[in-house]
Amino acid sequence: MGLISGVLLLPLAPARGVVWVAERLRDAAERELYDPGVIRAQLAQLNQELDEGFISLPEFEKREERLLDRLYAAQTRTRPTPTHRR
Template sequence: MGLISGLLLLPLAPVRGVGWVADRLIDAAERELYDPDVVRGRLAALNDALDRGDIDLAQFEREEERLLDVLERRPPSLHRPAS
């Protein structure tokens, strides 16, 4: 980036910084959403809730199906090209 373009684009630096932070947050959220260990932990907590009677069988089956779908599906790519 040249000196002139750097000076002209300087007012946009905070916007680019916010965009970069947003991208990092999205990446972290996707990693947590699709992390098999996290999903298995949620399944275990769901089983515990059913055993305690906190949820009924229908709620358990709906949530279990959703979690198993998440576990089976992997996003195409968790990593975006660096910008």
Template sequence: MGLIGEVLLLPFAPVRGSLWAVGQVLAEAERQYYDPAAIQAELARLEQRLEAGEIDDDEFDSQEDELLDRLEISLRGSAGSGTGTAG
């Protein structure tokens, strides 16, 4: 498309820039969501809440399962990061 295409798409530059920024924010949010250290810290806080009586065993088990699933996805993803998508 070249120069003419860039000139024609110039009015859409703010939209393209916004989409890029949103993509960057989403990528960072996903990185933090699947960060093994953050997940382990959440597991520790969850156990503290159980010991303090803030949550019952059922709630603990439910949240622990979710965190362990995230941790498994994180570890699977980092193991396959050099070769593309894991699965």
């Protein structure tokens, strides 16, 4: 960035900083949301809640399905796409 453009864009610096922070927060949240280790720990916690009677079977099944969907999405996000060669 040149000196002139830097001076002209200076009033936008706080907004660009906020956008940068928001993007970093989004990235961190997505990493945690799709971290297979975190999801497996949540599945284990869910099983424990069912075993101890804190939740009903229908509630367990509904929450388990959401977690398994996230786990599947996490695995497909990290899996490289196959290339077809002829």
